[in-house]
Amino acid sequence: MKDLTNSKEFIRRHIGPSDEHIKTMLSYLHVQSLEELIQKIVPDKILEKEELKLDDAISEDKALKLLKQIVQKNKIYKNYLGAGYYGTITPNVILRNILENPGWYTAYTPYQPEVAQGRLEMLLNFQQMIIDLTKMDIANASLLDEATAAAEAVALCQRINPENLNKIFISNRCNLQTIDVVKTRVEPFGLEIIVGDNDEGLPKLDNLLCAIVQYPDSLGAIYDLKQIIDIIHNKKGKAIVVTDLLALTLIKPPGEMGADIVVGNSQRFGVPMGYGGPHAAFFATKDEFKRAMPGRIIGVSVDRKNKQALRMALQTREQHIRREKATSNICTAQALLSIMAAAFGIYHGPEGIKKIAERTAGISNLFAEAMQKNNFKIISQHYFDTVTIFTGDETEDFYKKALAKKINIRKLEDSISISFDETSEISDLKDLFEVFGINEKISSETKIDQISKEFLRTSKYLTHEVFNSYHSETEMLRYLKRLEDKDIALNRSMIALGSCTMKLNAVAEMIPVTWPEFGAMHPFAPVDQAEGYHFMFNDLSKMLSEITGFSGISLQPNAGAQGEYAGLMVIRKYHLSRGDKNRNVCLIPSSAHGTNPASAQMAGMKVIVINCDKDGNVDFEDLKKKANDYSKDLAALMVTYPSTHGVFEEKITDICKIIHDNGGQVYMDGANLNALVGIAKPGKFGPDVCHMNLHKTFCIPHGGGGPGMGPIGVSQHLEKFLPNHQIIKQNSGPSTGMGAVSAAPWGSASILPISWMYIKMMGAAGLKKATQVAILNANYMSKKLSEQFSTLYKGKNGFVAHECIIDLRSIKVETGVSEEDIAKRLIDYGFHAPTMSWPVAGTLMIEPTESESLNELNRFCDALINIKKEINMVKNKVFDTNDNPLKNAPHPFLELSADIWEHKYTREQAAFPLQYLKTNKYWSPVSRVDNVYGDRNLVCSCPSLDSYREEAA
Template sequence: MMRRFALRPLQMFAGARFAHDDYINRHIGPNEAETAEMLKTLGATTLDEFIAKAIPANIVRPPMKEFKALSEKDALSHLRHLMSKNKLHKSLIGQGYYDAILPPVIQRNVLENPNWYTPYTPYQAEISQGRLESLLNYQTMITDITKMPIANASLLDQATAASEAMYAAFQAHKGKRAKFFVSSTCFQSTIEMLRTRAAPLGIEVVVGDVASVDLADPSLSGILVQTPDATGAVHDFTDLFAKAKQKGVFNCCGGDLLAMCVTKPPGEMGADIVLGSAQRFGIPLGYGGPHAAFFAVRDDLKRSLPGRLIGVSKDANGEIAIRMALQTREQHIKRDRATSNICTAQALLANMSAFYGIYHGQDGLVEIANSVHLKAKTLAIGMESAGHEVVSKSFFDTVTVKLNSVAPSEFVARCAERGVVVAADLAGGSVTIALDEATMESHVTSLLEAAGLQQPVYKNLEALARQRAGFATEVARKSPFLQQRVFKSYQNEHELMRYIQRLSRKDYGLTHGAIPLGSCTMKLNAAATMIPMSWPEVNGLHPLVPDDHSRGYSAMCLDLEQKLKEVTGFAAVSLQPNSGAQGEYAGLRVIRAYHASKGEGHRDVCLIPQSAHGTNPASAVLAGMKIVVVKCLPDGRIDVKDLEENCKKHAKQLACVMITYPSTYGVFDSDIVTCTTMVHEHGGQVYIDGANLNAMVGVTGPGFFGGDVCHINMHKTFSIPHGGGGPGMGPIAVREHLAPFLPNSALGPKVGGSQSFGQVSQAPYGSASILSISYMLMTMLGSSGLRRCTEYAILNANYLRKRLEQHYPILFVGDTGCVAHEFIIDVRGFKKSANVEAEDVAKRLMDYGLHAPTLSFPVAGTLMIEPTESESKYELDRIADALISIREEIAQIERGEQPTENNVLKNAPHTARVVTAADWTRPYTRQLAAYPSSHTVLEKYWPTVSRIDGAYGDRNLICSCVGIESYKD
């Protein structure tokens, strides 16, 4: 991409400054006195001294290039100046993106509410009932509108969902049918993504006219069609799908939720998989994201469904409770047996779309759909009146027009003069115009004026449009939808606001306390970084606008790339991958493309240590690689001898090694340089999983100990909110020799390398709008602040480790006795001594008002703790005090003072309903159950359900609702 602009110097934004304006002082938890006390506990006098002890000397980096921190006010002013370079014209480009109206009640109470954007994935379902209910509503909305039996809790984007559909068809035939047909009228980004994803698995993607598909081809696994398609045409694929089923061919259909409100849904046509984007249900454009994709399947595919599935179960008291169903299917658990590398969703956006559906209900959605369709018909009649030919005879919201008296380029220019952007096929002489909920009469009038219609009178054209059918009667929807109580009860603002708040009260987020999940990094989501998400300059841009419309985004992304290069020590960055798993996949495809460019495309062996992050094997499988596991030593380090043996054994086929650093065991491996050097000597590349980059920024980096490529979990290192299970971003950084192979985009700005392997996200910059969050954080912290965050992440973890090591075994420590930013406590011995397991400890922590650490990962029966740099010493001590108190509760069982079954741990968590019940027959007091510490007396957090029976829910799978109130009735 051409970069023809310069950044305004940051210094010009700096006004009067005081010490308390330094944001680093707001972001770091412990103050100066607390830091000194913590260092004393660890036997150190200064932070520099302690960090020098914790980090292996041979990987320490030189100081980062300095860039000064701005105050929150100045950083907002700086970003606003950048984003003012964007042109906010009305975009009618389509291609899967449409302007939408986000109801203010949802914007204020969900998007801008930390009770919704700070919780993590609902692994502890008892304290996640609010967002789980909302995601169940989302799944129900999708199944109802698509008329499919089951839907997941969202995927990353529509193009990724299409890839998952192709995978499903391929796997259903056990890889024996390796051809997949795609209609040429699907969105171009979808077609490009399918080609990218198919290549390493040997799947042949055939793109063509659906009328020409040979369903009798014995190698054909599935077909993907779309309605309405990219030209706007509405189809009924009932006959096609029936013929395909007879041949055992999977029917995959891209669809539009708003169109399905008034047109025949693919589920009624016989589709096996229906996919698309929920973006137009109230989600801003955001220059490409984040947006929730929907993915719905026939019932017998539910156990191979990619992503997350929310289901209804019951708790220990027989009450209805919700949790993630079939959790053992998650791809980071299946590792090299994975059929997908998706391990997250777009939960925050899915929840917003669910509330949009609840707010409008069936009647409101049908009204919106009819309004959009009427505008499209009005435009079509006006275009015909101007002498042009409307190509789409059956359409919903998108009209393709063959221009007769004006060249497409001239029409586009005239539209631009009127503040409207449209898509043109210059060679074909046509334009495609996609209307939406936010399209106004003035926009349609401007389009008709640009087409040469003199003084169009909208009302007259609209009157004619009302008499015209935009699509055939047989394609019209006849079945009702969203008839459940939840979609009929909250259609005034008062009631929806109360429902949203009622759900949020059932959830535990960073608003309540620390979420010390190891490997997941739940740090502070600074309020100032979130403010731009509500700016039109940030959330109002279509991802395919002309380059001169997105100069603000280009400037921000260029500066962000420079900062990420400095952080990692690498030469080039791609911001496209929109999750950590997508970053892994992109990095591995870059490595494979590099080997192929050297005539070594046969290199396909990926070495993965036991300590690596769980999605690594899944991503490697999808990149067409063969997995070889490398052993780890008892202290958590990579077994160098085993690595060497595998390097020698697979030298001719060695593509790369994937190393999570510091490891998922929470260790800075002192042998890392030896390991990376060894792989290079045998012709391989080194992939560093950047899941734990937050333990390296400013003190080391992948480029300083032999890495060639890494992905960056922006939500973990640079504070993009997890939103209850997504969104995230996973950019990759590479050495110079890998830069030519970075991912590109079929449409929009050219962001990739000269020899790009393809596309990994639907939009050129992935979920671009949330990059502004990380950019703001980095701008407010400055280079020295970024390093300070790393130092305190390591300090806080080691302080907690020191406080707990006399009470629990610490599973792995480094050579110096220190851990990195996280550590694992081993509770496996309590199974024998007290019949207590890690899950019991996790559930009991809820009674103490705390979120449990990561449970049974990466080692079964353990707890992995990561406090982050943002937690204060008070909060660290609250965690330590609770775990020490629980250890004494275990000791009471060990001493025979409490029974091994009916005790305070086995019965945890305790709800208000349980402890206030008339009958209390348990061998411990109500007070011990509900108020086990002084902290809980000050502020009590109540789980809303008792321990959930997950196995019951999996045996009796219910993944949509008739309104959760109905279950309770």
């Protein structure tokens, strides 16, 4: 009987291979069915015998209509809440050509710089914009949010603290979420936090590690920042300033007053509030601290032809190298949102942004003058966009009157704070005046005399040519297209990054992200205005709980690494609740993600490494010995499952039992959850905590290196320790929780619809099939490549999980051709390289995902097979050992089209090694980038456009 519905249509479109192609691949592997394949790979004791209890799959159209009905439960009031989140207008050219463009949002972190020059340039623009506006020496390419950026600033001060100072002062005029997150982050290290008044509390303290102040402060006041910074320095402390980019176009920047670190949020530069995120935080500091900076830094280097090229700088800090000594979790970035913010700065330019700031300040001035004229007292005479009015006993009445007019104002103990922004109109003042019982004639002209001359900015900013060249939509459109064309994203070809799960980010999943009902919601709006959001949160949490087998879910962690950190902090809180203050040892296999030991260190734990055996599994005897040796102090084991080596370890339940028997908890890294959904539930086979990378398994796109979401699931005994929030306490987590890990109560809430849509459109059967096909595709590729490249690790019956590691070490010994040469040569074939030299040096880790078709799998395999032929030509002396297509890869168009060709192989061998490349060719914009040069000659701001022109000449 024919199925006349289209409910399974999305499943067919998400899963790359057709049913016929699935049969072909199964036959190639000598297996009869997907079910038989899974039984041959997954340990029987963890294999789920029941189907997921989820709704049946629905069509794209039906899912969108259903979500539209849900989101319309949200009430979008006029917001004057401020507190770090503001209304903004995303220029349509940026909305359509960046946020809604898969050429930007499906790209991966720029670990392969040759295929990422476009987004690297825009990230460098972001750094330059931050440097200019803050007047600091160096800035990174974004962090997760303002609050975590402030916490990272404290961590930097810890790293450069030779005197072991342990006092941290936080101004009580900082946003509450910043205070909350900093408290959570420093608690494991026993540092003393003093929250107090800048003028009264700070001068009384001595021997500070650092002090955090906000400028303008949370109530809007602009004050003598230099005086405060001088006091901090006199107390031996480092001065951390939380600031506002738009305000810095008008007021004196912190860098001109001696600040050591400046942090904040770029959200109001064209990124919707989205009920809390995602938004790109910024982090800027002095040059002397650059090698202790957190996150990613984009630097200027040169390529093989000595042409200017960009790359991620200071990569020796990256976790895979430094592990528990890493300065931060490098995964905690918001690349797509920092790119949007930089584009906002470029499109408006210095004059355009200043005009927005002046207009915002002018409207706030009109409001404040009218309030004072009507005998209201405002708390500060010097302010930018936020006016705080003393309202005493009438505070609640004014607040309720505003709500009745569908207006959100910020209620304090005896005051009300009103924040204006880019979306504010002079006409809006009429409604505000009515709230306060004022009948005031509104002037159509604004002035800015509320900022004292001594506080006004006199220095220039955004003087670089890039911020002064693309102010028409035509020019901006073409600039963005030029940058996009330099990069490889999923809209161009397969990205087979092992452990990174680069799968389809369907357009139907992405559409709701830009709906105003999601985007215009302030994260601190009353909960009853966000009924649609909370319906979706609850529904998504239930689905994630069913998929993973964990009873408790927190959606707050806004990155995978944040999920790791939150999970470990939950475990820490659990041990403390039982009086086990000494439990601080974390066992981590040597194959673990680099973020694992970094997260353990951030949670105040001591890392003990567990060996792996010859088959890539956790060394069971080593685990038993160390678990027993450290049983009195054992806090946790961090384990990735299936393992980072691409196999399902048979002893996973035994591993968990050993940890539990020795008093510890098991944290499972959910990076490889794409191999478990529908076939096994981690909450049932041993782990106590697991984070879920929604930007991997559940289809939130990587965005060039962020956004991401890393919710955690926990067993029942850990539920009361999940993250919570001090501003919005209702439904945001238990009062007994571990504290806040993100600035917003539900993290980057506005991208959660992506995962909700995915699960709804796939249903139980679709999700299971996706897992089965992901495993099928990996095994098909492993076998197809087996004659040329051996797979390093295999599980039972000779199969792998959802990814495979191909071993290239003998090739390097025999021919001198390295894994990097192969990775760069793949660029000439139009592919982004798989994960290189991790978790095993001298290898490539390949993960095809379920979304790639058989044709694309074959095209990728054909490229690698042909590369092996080229390697053999080097081995057989047909190609020169040093001058061959692999050593010189990639080959840019300018080199191939030059009059002089000096290589010992032909142009055709370099550019068109396979026939398909003659009709579908990606041209790398640069030759191989020199990493060492970039670190030795660190430049992290925009070079002049003349330097590009000179090279092109």
